[in-house]
Amino acid sequence: MRDERRLIGQLQAQGLLSDLDVYFADLLLAKSDQPSELLALAAAMTSRVTNEGHVCFDLNEMADRPLNGLDGQVIATVPSLHDWSARLHRSGVVGTPGEHQPLILDASGRLYLHRYWKYEHRLGFLLDERAGRQATDVDETVLRTGLKQLFPNTGDDIDWQKQAAAAAVLRRLSVISGGPGTGKTTTVMRLLALLRQQPGGEALRFALAAPTGKAAGRLQETIQQSRDSHPAQMGSLPELTSTLHRLLGVRHGSTSFVHNRDNPLALDVLVLDEASMVPVALMAKLLEALPDSARLILLGDKDQLASVEAGAVLGDICSGYRGPTPHFAEQLQRVTGESPLSDSSNPRALADSVVVLKKSYRFDSASPIGRLAGAVNTGNFKQAWELLEEGGAASQIRRIPVSEDTAKLAAGRYAKIFEKIGKEAAPSEIFASLNDYRVLCAMQQGPDGVTAVNRRIEAELRSRGYITGDSEWFQGRPVLVTRNSYGLGLYNGDIGVALPNPQAGGEISVVFPVADGSFRWIAPARLPEHQTVFAMTVHKSQGSEFNEVLLQLPARDNPLLTRELLYTAITRARSRFYISTEQEVFHSLVHRQLRRNSGLAEVLWQ
Known part of the structure; x- marks a missing residue:
């Protein structure tokens, strides 16, 4: 087997493959009827890209071209897609879709770990099936009246929030995508009120969920604000939110959930916020656990970072959307009084399940932050860089040269916490x-x-005297939970602060906010895995927003720096955005798009 391992051994020695990738390749070589270098390479690469967030390895990216090492030297020449595919199919460990083999190779050259092919195939089927189901029990007269009440006309432009709410009432699957401040949560609260108004609506069982505890907490805060500001219209709507894992029911030590196809969730309407954060495996398990009659409403921003784990589900769902079908556009016109531009080129039912909100109410598209986010999202480096260069100390946006010590700037802001303490x-x-x-x-x-x-x-902060003593548990230490603890009710993404606990004689505890406005105190020794959080990754910031954000970018370019990461960081800021970067790195970010290899968009739209 030494010859078959030569190539992956070279790639491993150069750091291009991990020990796990090589171990997986070795397993398949041992099981194969015809072990080969090409099988080892395909298996190791499939392992590698799955850990990088791709659902599959696209053989087309490597086929029929030289394979270079880190030094630029050619270490192998990979054959054509046809020849490589033929060799893999003869290996005895690579099957076609529907077969039970460790690897699955489809006709387009996408190579999957078997479980990920299964997740993607099942998810595509379930989404397509649910999108094809129109709600047959809707009273359009009641809906029309409710839409006029909750979405009064404010001008000649199409009200996309109204369109989204109407579509969600009329269909079993609804996908509402929009950037920050476009009113996704406001829209969903109103559409839930519309569902309550329908015949039998008072008996509907609602559930509201998000991928992380932090996102679930923010959703609950927004819901409470809606209930407080519109008690007559929103008072009967659900108060409590849940993490997706808690909703499905975690089985400790297992990747399966309590709720599944054989034990579906007891609900009629599920709202899932921050859907862009949900990977393909978890989304497939959620769809499996939904009753056939239930409505699923997905909220998120298709342009944000994709999930940490494999897949870009929300992006794939929205990728082929150009407008509703002509038939559904007519129905929307009947109930909303507005005529959205239809798309007759794609008859897929999913086209009637997607609505993209276009107007931001958080910051005007003409504001500096709005303009910067727009320029980055469209790949307009020239405009984005000019906006950064124009920004001064008093501007909403400002570029900080990498030579400037951002720790001093940040410490000056965080000092306010210690002054309050x-x-x-x-x-x-x-x-x-x-x-x-x-x-x-x-x-x-x-x-x-x-x-x-x-x-x-x-x-x-220590040099300025705000932090004293040698203990890691200093007063004011902000802490980010990085692993779920269902026993403590703490979840990945929750943030607390170390403070003297008046209920424990002034001993340091970590205090966490509760959705009802109260606080809970937990001894540091009881916390699950955690880290200090003066700074956090852009990924961890999803579902959060801050008045001011400072984005610290590396001095050198890195393949992980993408347009989506930059856009996500910019849109976390409400009023000011600072960025520490130089032109070359910023240029790379704006032009490098995150692309997740997947076949889901093809399943849904072709």
Whole structure:
């Protein structure tokens, strides 16, 4: 087997394959009827790209071209797609879709780990099936009246929030995508009120969920605000939200859930916020657990970063959307009084399930932050860079040269937290100060990663006298939970602050906010895995927003730096956005799009 391992051994020695990738390839070589270098390469690459977030390895990206090492030297020549595919099919461990083999190769050259082919295939089928189901029990007269009441006409432009709400009432699957401040949550609260108004609506069982505890908490805050501001219209709507894992029912030590096809969820309407964060495996399991009659409403921003795990489900769902079918456009016109532009080129039912919200109510598209986000999202480097260069100290956006010490800037802002602690401020004031400002990083490790930046900010605060003593549990330490603890009710993404606990004689505890406005205190020794959070990754910031954001980018380019990462960071800021970068790195970010290899969009739209 030594000859078959030669190529992957060279790639491993250069750091291009991990030990896990090579181990997986070795397993398949041992099982194969015809082991070969090409099988080892395909297996190792499939393992590698899956860990990078792709659902599959596209053989087309490597076929019929030389394979170079890190030094640029050619270490192998990969055959054509046809020849490579033929060799793989003769191996005895690579099957075609529907077969039970460790690897599945489809006709387009996409090579999957078997479980990921199964997830994608099943998810595509379930989404397509649900999109094809129109709700047959809707009273259009009641709906028309409710839409007029909740979405009064404000001009001649199409009200996309109204369109989204109407579509969600009329269909079993609804996907509402929009950038920050476009009113996704406002829309969904109104559409839930519309469902309550329908015949039998008072008996509907609602559930509201999000991928992380942080996102679920923010959704609950927004819902409570809607209930408080519109008690007559929203008072009967659900209060509590849940993480997706808690909703499905975690089985400890297992990847399966309590709720599944054989034990479906007991609900009629499910709203899932921050859907862009949900990977293909989890989304497939969610669809399996939904009753056939239930409505599924997905909320998210298709242009944000995709999930950390494999897949870009929301992006794939929205990828082929150009407008509703002519038939559904007519129905929308009947109930909304507005005529959305239809798309007759694609008769797929999914076209009637997607609505994209276009108007931001958080910041005007003409504001500096709005213009910067728009320029980045469209790949307009020239405009984006000019906006950064125009920004001065008083501007909404500002570029900070990499030579400037951002730790000093950040420490100056975070000092407010320690000043409030010194005045014995209430936890609510301390959290308000903490959430006013956040440093974001592209990566966890490296000189400009979260770990290093947190250390520099902490050191600067110590040098200014705000942090004293040697304990890691200093007063004011902000803490990010990085692993779920169902026993404690703490979830990946929850943020707390270390403070003297008046209920424990002033001993340091970590205080966490609760959705009802109260706080809970937990001893540091009981916490699940966690880290200091003066700085956090852009990925971890999804589902959050801050008045001011400082994005610390690496001094050198990295393949992980993408347009989607930059757009996500910009849109976390409500009022000010600062970025530490130089032109070359920024140029690469704006032009490098995140592309996840997947066959889901093809299944849904072709």
